[in-house]
Amino acid sequence: MIFTATQDTLPPVPPAQRLDxxxxxxxxTVELTAAHLDAHAHTVAVFERVLDGLVRQAHRDRHPLAExxxxxxxxRYPEEETEANRLTSVDVVVASLLWRVAGxxxxxxxxxxxxxxxxxAQGGLELVMAARVREIGYxxxxxxxxxxxxxxxxxxxxxxxxxxxxxxxxxYRRLGVRPGPADFGQALLRVRRDDPAAxxxxxxxxxxxxxxxxxxLGPDGEPGTPRRRVVMPDPGAHRAWSxxxxxxxxxxxxxxxxxxxxxxxxxxxxxxNRPHEGFTQxxxxxxxxxxxxxxxxxxxxxxxxxxxxxVTLAATAGDHGGAWMLPQLALLGGPAGIGLHSAIAAGLxxxxxxxxxxxxxxLLVLAGRGELDAPLLGRELASMVTLGTVKPNRLAxxxxxxxxxxxxxxxxxxxxxxxxxxxxxxxxxxxxxxVAAECVERSGASxxxxxxxxxxxxxxxxxxxxxxxxxxxxxxxxx
Numbered sequence: 001m002i003f004t005a006t007q008d009t010l011p012p013v014p015p016a017q018r019l020d021x022x023x024x025x026x027x028x029t030v031e032l033t034a035a036h037l038d039a040h041a042h043t044v045a046v047f048e049r050v051l052d053g054l055v056r057q058a059h060r061d062r063h064p065l066a067e068x069x070x071x072x073x074x075x076r077y078p079e080e081e082t083e084a085n086r087l088t089s090v091d092v093v094v095a096s097l098l099w100r101v102a103g104x105x106x107x108x109x110x111x112x113x114x115x116x117x118x119x120x121a122q123g124g125l126e127l128v129m130a131a132r133v134r135e136i137g138y139x140x141x142x143x144x145x146x147x148x149x150x151x152x153x154x155x156x157x158x159x160x161x162x163x164x165x166x167x168x169x170x171x172y173r174r175l176g177v178r179p180g181p182a183d184f185g186q187a188l189l190r191v192r193r194d195d196p197a198a199x200x201x202x203x204x205x206x207x208x209x210x211x212x213x214x215x216x217l218g219p220d221g222e223p224g225t226p227r228r229r230v231v232m233p234d235p236g237a238h239r240a241w242s243x244x245x246x247x248x249x250x251x252x253x254x255x256x257x258x259x260x261x262x263x264x265x266x267x268x269x270x271x272x273n274r275p276h277e278g279f280t281q282x283x284x285x286x287x288x289x290x291x292x293x294x295x296x297x298x299x300x301x302x303x304x305x306x307x308x309x310x311v312t313l314a315a316t317a318g319d320h321g322g323a324w325m326l327p328q329l330a331l332l333g334g335p336a337g338i339g340l341h342s343a344i345a346a347g348l349x350x351x352x353x354x355x356x357x358x359x360x361x362x363l364l365v366l367a368g369r370g371e372l373d374a375p376l377l378g379r380e381l382a383s384m385v386t387l388g389t390v391k392p393n394r395l396a397x398x399x400x401x402x403x404x405x406x407x408x409x410x411x412x413x414x415x416x417x418x419x420x421x422x423x424x425x426x427x428x429x430x431x432x433x434x435v436a437a438e439c440v441e442r443s444g445a446s447x448x449x450x451x452x453x454x455x456x457x458x459x460x461x462x463x464x465x466x467x468x469x470x471x472x473x474x475x476x477x478x479x
Contacts, residue, residue, distance in 0.1 A: 007409065008367065008406055008407050008408060008409045008410050008443070009406040010364060010367055010368045010405070010406050010407055010410075011364055011368065011405055011406065012368065013331075013364075013365050013368035013369055014331070016155040016156060016157050016159070016331070017045070017155065017156045018154060018155060018156075019045050019048060019049060019152070019153060019154065019155065019156060020045070020049065021049075022049050022052040022053040022056055022148070022152070023049065023053040023057075026057060026064055026065060026068055027068075028053075029050075029053040029054060029056075029057045029065070030065075030068045030069060030072050030073075032046065032049060032050055032053060033050050033053070033054065033069070033072075033073070033090065033094065034072050034073060036050045036090055037073065037076070037088075037090060037091065037094075042290070042291050043156065043290060043291075044153065044156050044157065044158050044290055044291055044294045045156045047089070047090070047291050048152050048153055048158075048294075049152075050090055051090065051093065051133070051136065051149060051152070052148060052149045052152045054090075054093050054094070054097070054136075055136060055140075055145055055146055055147075055148060055149055056147070056148050058097065058140055058145040059145045059146065059147050059148075062097070062140070062143075062145070065097060066097045066098060069094055069097055069098060070098055073094055074098060076091065076094075077091070077094075077095050077098060077100040078100065079100075080100075081099070081100055081101060081102045082095070082100065082101060082102065083101070083102050083105040083110075084101050084102070084105040084106050084110070084130075084134050084137065085105065085110070085112075085130075087101065089129055089130070089133045089291075090133070092106075092130075092133045092134060092136075092137050093133055093136050093137050093140065095137070096136075096137030096138070096140045096141050097140055099141070101137060101141075103138070103141055105134075106134045106135075106137045106138040106141065107134075107138065108131065108134070108135070108181075108182075108266055108267065108268065109267075110134075111127060111130050111131045111134060111266075111267070111268045121303070121306030121307065122289070122292055124271040124272060124306075125272075125292040125293070125295045125296070126292060127268040127269075127271055128182070128185075128186060128189070128268055128269055128272070128295045129291070129292065129295060130268065131182040131185075131266050131268035131269070132151065132180075132182040132183055132186050134182075135180045135181070135182040135183060136149075136180070136183070139180065146177060146179075146180060146183070147171075147172075147175060147177060148168070148171075149183055150165065150168050150169070150172070150179055150180075150183050150184050150186075150187040151183050151184070151186035151187040151190060153190055153294065153297070155297075157294065157297045157331060157332050157333065158190055158293065158294025158295070158296075158297030158332075159190055159191075159192050159297045159298060159332075159333050160187060160190040160191050160192065161191075161192055161195065162191045162192055162193070162195045162198030162199075162202075162213070162217060163195055163197070163198050163201070165187055165191055165198075165202075165213060166198055166201045166202050166205070166210075166213070168187075169202070169205055169207065169209055169210055169213070170205065172209075173205060173207055179209055181264075181265075181266050182266050182268065182269075184209060184212075185264075185265045185266055185269050186295065188212070188213065188216045188221065189269075189272075189295060189296055189297075189298075189299075190294070190295075190297055190298065191213070191216065191217070191221075191298070192298060192333060193217060193221070193222075193298065195217075198213075198217060199213075199214045199217040199218065200214070202214040202217065212264065223298075223299040223301065223302055223334055223335070224302065225301075225337065225338075226301060226302065226305035226337070226338060226339040251308060251312050251342060251346060251383075251384060251387070251389055272296070289324070289325050289328060290328050293325065293328050293329060293332060296332075297332050297333055297334075298332070298333040298334040299332075299334045300329045300330070300332040300333065300334050300335075300336065300340055301334060301335050301336065301337040301338070301339040301340050302339060303325075303329055303332075303339075304326070304329050304339040304340040304342070304343040304344075305339035305342075305343070307322075307325055307326070307329070307343050308339070308342060308343045308346060310322040311323050311326070311343050311346040311347050311350075311359075312346045312389055314346075314347070314350045314351065314352075314355045315346055315347075315349040315350050315351060315355075315384075315389055315390060315391075315394070316351075316389060317351075319351075319355070322347070322350065322355060323343075323346075323347035323350060323355055323356070323358040323359045323362075324358050325358075326343060326344060326347055326358045326359055326361070326362035327358050327361040327362045327365060329343075329362065330344075330361075330362040330365035330366050330369075331365060336366055336371045336372070336373070338376065338380070340362075340366075341373060341376045341377045341380050342380045343359075344359050344362050344363055344366075344377060344380075345359075345377055345380035345381045345384055345390065346359075346384060346389060346390065347359025347362070348360065348363070348381065348390065348394070348395055348398040348399070349381075349384060349389060349390030349391060349394050349395055349398070350394065350398075351394065353397065356394065356397065356398045356401070357401075359398065360398055360401050360402045360405075363377070363402050363407070363410075364402060364405055364407060367407055367410045372410065374410055374413035374414045374417075375413065375414075375417050377414050377417075378413070378414040378415065378416060378417025378418050379417050381395065381414065381417070381418045382417055382418045382420065382421035383421075385418065385421050385422060385426070386421050391428065392422055392426060392427065392428030392429055392431060392432050393428045393431055395418070395432060396428065396431035396432045396434070396435050399411050399414070399415060399432070399435045399436075399439075400435050400438075403435065403438065403439050403442070408438075408439040408442040408443040409439070409443035409445060411435070411436075411439045412436060412439035412440055412443055412445050415432060415435065415436040415439065416436070416450060418432065419432065419433065419436065419450055419452060419453055420450055420451075420452045422452075423452035423453065423455070423456050423465075423469075424452065424455065424456055424459075425465070429465050430463065430464030430465040430467075430468050431464075433453070433456075433464075433465065433468035433469055433471075433472055434464070434468045434471075436468075436472055437468055437471040437472040437475055440472060440475040440476055441475045445475075445476065446476055446477070446478055447476055448476070449472060449473040449476050449477075453469050453472055453473060454469075454473055456469035457469040457470040457472070457473040
């Protein structure tokens with residue numbers, strides 16, 4: 001279907017911000033570390049600056065750093081050594097400097113998933129974070145800290161410029177330092193793929209890490225494409241979601257594989273490469289989700305496909321969460337494909353208004369960045385409406401909210417794909433038609449009405465469906 005419309009006036013999208021340099025002095029490092037550990041909401045920028053600052057300061061002079069940290073933060077840790085899995089990320093590093101963490105628990109083989117979280121994507125991302133901070137802690141205990149971290153991002157999304165990583169590898173080569181496997185693996189996952197010259201520069205390094213980076217910047221490092229599956233919930237297998245019932249189909253994806261993750265990446269990274277689907281209980285909710293998302297800042301589509309089961313639960317089981325991470329994912333990099341669009345579609349059908357709000361925000365972010373594929377989103381919505389996952393009245397409310405933010409033309413482009421699935425007589429179709437008609441009137445869109453809308457407008461009677469179909473047909477024809 002081809003329509004013309006005026007351009008939307010969309011809310012501004014916050015641009016990515018460059019990270020400030022790591023804290024330069026001892027006092028600043030300790031102060032930033034303490035502030036991070038006391039904070040309830042952790043940002044990517046502060047988390048990464050703290051890690052890099054601690055590593056740099058320990059490399060310069062470990063003992064004054066340990067004394068200052070003991071004075072400021074020693075009360076946080078028991079006098080006897082504790083296992084690393086009992087500590088949060090930055091606590092692992094601080095406790096390692098204070099000799100309060102058991103050395104054996106910092107070894108790679110002790111980085112394990114918690115029992116019962118086998119399919120929780122947030123837990124999978126935390127595995128990578130755990131591997132990295134324990135690697136840092138182990139180096140600190142052994143007296144061989146790195147001069148700085150390779151994986152510290154360039155941007156507050158977690159993305160790392162490829163040229164910047166090449167420069168760090170050059171310095172590592174000059175100093176004769178071998179990268180930590182987890183730190184370098186995280187750096188590869190974060191690197192942006194829009195610098196053709198970086199691959200050649202990496203290859204010229206003449207090191208194994210340079211060769212890996214050059215290969216990663218080629219097809220081997222490209223994210224996999226999620227493959228669609230429609231599954232039925234099994235309340236018996238997932239008792240945490242027993243409210244679902246067995247009648248409403250859920251939409252899930254099997255995430256695409258990234259074969260390059262198999263070579264030379266630590267074991268903790270391998271979860272990211274395995275196919276995942278289905279529904280499990282997740283205890284993470286929204287705490288620290290921006291930091292976890294920064295593990296894969298250039299692969300938002302895969303992250304969205306992992307999030308999709310929880311989003312559909314918010315539409316079918318009445319859960320208030322599920323979609324909370326969508327705005328953050330929309331701000332990340334990488335393709336905005338079927339995984340992200342499908343997760344937004346499911347989020348627009350959330351049972352409660354506060355559950356739909358993040359999906360509306362994500363839609364506006366993508367639209368504002370010129371990355372929204374409105375027909376794709378519409379087709380995903382149409383599919384979910386047909387399945388019964390998304391209810392028309394909830395979609396109408398979410399669409400109305402997005403349109404009121406200035407996205408009238410965008411919302412109409414989405415709804416034009418949905419309407420054929422609602423007509424001739426799906427309950428609630430009249431509400432969606434009303435929003436569509438308002439969007440056409442406000443945006444000045446014109447073009448032929450979808451055949452199903454024209455047929456509904458030609459019917460006799462004065463029901464809301466017929467009335468709004470006539471209104472929409474008239475607005476599209478310019479009458």
